[in-house]
Every structure is written in structure tokens, then in C-alpha cells.
Amino acid sequence: MSVLNSLSVRSLAAPESGIVEVKKYAHARENLLPLWVGEGDLPTPDFISKAAVDALNAGETFYTWQRGIPELRDALGRYYQRHFGASMSPEHFYVTGSGMQAIVLAVQALTSPGDEMIYLTPTWPNIVSAIGIAGARAVPVGIDFTQGKWDIDLGKLESAITPKTKALFINTPSNPTGWTATENNLRDILTLARKHGLWIVADEIYALYHYAGGRAPSFLDIMEEGDRIIFANSFSKNWSMTGWRVGWLVAPPEIGQVIENLIQYSTSGVAQFMQRGAIAALDHGDDFLAKNFARAAQSRDILCDALIATNRVETLKPDGALYAFLKIDGVTDTRAAAFDIVDKVGVGLAPGNAFGAGGELFLRACFLRDPAQIADAAERLSDYILKKSA
Numbered sequence: 001m002s003v004l005n006s007l008s009v010r011s012l013a014a015p016e017s018g019i020v021e022v023k024k025y026a027h028a029r030e031n032l033l034p035l036w037v038g039e040g041d042l043p044t045p046d047f048i049s050k051a052a053v054d055a056l057n058a059g060e061t062f063y064t065w066q067r068g069i070p071e072l073r074d075a076l077g078r079y080y081q082r083h084f085g086a087s088m089s090p091e092h093f094y095v096t097g098s099g100m101q102a103i104v105l106a107v108q109a110l111t112s113p114g115d116e117m118i119y120l121t122p123t124w125p126n127i128v129s130a131i132g133i134a135g136a137r138a139v140p141v142g143i144d145f146t147q148g149k150w151d152i153d154l155g156k157l158e159s160a161i162t163p164k165t166k167a168l169f170i171n172t173p174s175n176p177t178g179w180t181a182t183e184n185n186l187r188d189i190l191t192l193a194r195k196h197g198l199w200i201v202a203d204e205i206y207a208l209y210h211y212a213g214g215r216a217p218s219f220l221d222i223m224e225e226g227d228r229i230i231f232a233n234s235f236s237k238n239w240s241m242t243g244w245r246v247g248w249l250v251a252p253p254e255i256g257q258v259i260e261n262l263i264q265y266s267t268s269g270v271a272q273f274m275q276r277g278a279i280a281a282l283d284h285g286d287d288f289l290a291k292n293f294a295r296a297a298q299s300r301d302i303l304c305d306a307l308i309a310t311n312r313v314e315t316l317k318p319d320g321a322l323y324a325f326l327k328i329d330g331v332t333d334t335r336a337a338a339f340d341i342v343d344k345v346g347v348g349l350a351p352g353n354a355f356g357a358g359g360e361l362f363l364r365a366c367f368l369r370d371p372a373q374i375a376d377a378a379e380r381l382s383d384y385i386l387k388k389s390a
Contacts, residue, residue, distance in 0.1 A: 118161065124175045
């Protein structure tokens, strides 16, 4: 028996990331513009790093609260009051080792082997594998792409519900499409969940990247006491903290001990000095967040305007999140195209086949970067597209 054959079926079924595959291929290239992963080009600001360094130097290196230090959970309450108008006690907040772990914990809490969780596709692929590794079945429901815009069909969503369905995974604003649910969309989804007794896992990581102005609509705007909703979030996008691997959950206090137990048996909590940096981000990071948003908005316009002007790209400017999801005329194999674009013009894009059903003909570009770099990338991509169609 080979070593691989001795491993669990679930671990063997976890696929290699199609995004990481392209990134590894081009890792050492010079003059490369990396738009493949969902992060910006700014490092974590000094006021956040200093708070962590000060705590580290002060000896905050011991085991700590598994739900998160009380000061960080208080800071999360202030953040939600300020940005969402939502008053929640610290008992609603649970600090996790990244937004990814927040999602994994939600899946573990809600599903058993053989259960089903519905998600909207195209989607960030990690949720699909997180469900599968937990032993549940990930059920895709496609959102529709018409004249460059994405929209949800509630009838398709309801028709996917079976007696095995335990939860709906709803990411809005969406990675990779930029689809952003309206408040009416959210009301319809919540009504459906109530009707069928389902949980909602709400991935609202990009809520503050909403280009119509203000933050995006949230389930927090419409939910009532007793609604079964778990929110997954991360410090990564708002405050340039992708490498920190710190996130959080918002969940009903009634299930708090379950979440704490799952944290105990996975990471046993997030390092206390990192949580001090997270507090600084929440309490003093609104100006930096606004700077990140302004750069994203400007770069979104630069990239999308240039690509649409080629008349060979089917897309519109996304309503939310950090990505242009591009359908280029004549491109049918986006994995091959992503490698070719790296080789020909030195721009790193994520292939659409990595995002599941409905994404196969698209390429994803993250535009949370210096507008000058995005202008360069737009010029290179436009040149590639026009030469390919000539």
C-alpha cells in the first residue's frame, strides 16, 4: 500500500487550489503584477503592528482566552455599533485563527457527515472543500450572468433544498463576482431559511467595499431575535492584515460553548499579542480602511474601463468586493489562459475554473493595489486581449 492510499478519503479528496497553482507557477518571475489572490499591496499599518509588538515585548505570550481576549470582543462590539448600527454584547463574538477558520468552525458546528450545505456559485473555492472535509455535501446553486451582471434566482435556491439541507452559505459582496445582495434579496433568503428551518452562514467580509456608497446591505439590518445566522469575518481585507491570520465569528450566545470547544480542539485560541493588534485595527483603523477603499474604487474604474474599452471583455464594474471577474472573447480554457497571460504579459490572474460552476469562462483580477500598478496591468491585459482576438 502506498503512503497516499493510507490517508483518509476526505483528505485525499481536497483539491489543490487552482489559484495557488498559478501563483506557484509564476512565483519567482520578475516584473510580475500579482492580481491573483485577494489582498492589497499595502503592508499592515504601523499603529497596528506597534500594538502587537508592544504586547509581545510586554510578555503577552501565554495561553489566553479561547473565545478571544475580553478587550477584543468589546472592540468588535464597538465596530458593529459604528458601522452596522447593531448593539451586541461580547458574548456574540469569537476570535478565530483567520476568516478561513471562522468558516470551517461554522461548517463544523452546523453539519454532520451526510448533511448538505447550499452555496452560491461561482464562489471562493475554500468553502466547498471545507464542507467536503467535514463530511457534508456542498450543493451549488448558480447565480445568473446576464449582460455583464450577476443576480440570484430565489426559485433555484429553494429548489436545491432537501431534507438533508442544514444551512445556506451566503457570501455578499461576492468573491469572485462582485454580486452584492440587495436588502430585498436578503429578506427573501432569510424568509426561505426560516421557512425550512435552516441556518445561514453569512460571509460579509467585503461589506465595507461597496461602490454605491456606504456599506453593503447585511443580514444584521433585517434579522430578528432567534434567527439562525452565523457571520464569518476577517481582519485581512480591511486593514491589510492577510498574513496575520486573525478572524472572527458573530453567533448566538447560546452556541458559544460549542464554538469555544471547536476552537479548543483546533488552535486553542489566537495569540494574545496578535489580538492587541486587532484591537488597534478596530478602534483606530477607520481612516486606513477608508484609504484602502478609495484605492480600490479608483483602481476598479481604471481596470474595468480599460478592459471594457477593448470590446472583447464581457463584464461590468462590480458592485462590491475587490475583484473584476472577466469573460474574454474566445477564451474557453481559463486555466491555460492564466498561465499564458503570466508568460506573455506578466500579469497574475486567477482562473475562473477554480471558482466552480459558472466561473469556467472567467478570470479574476484583484484590484486592491496602487492605481499606477493597476493602470500598468490594464494596459498589459488590453494588449494581450487585442492581440489574441486579432
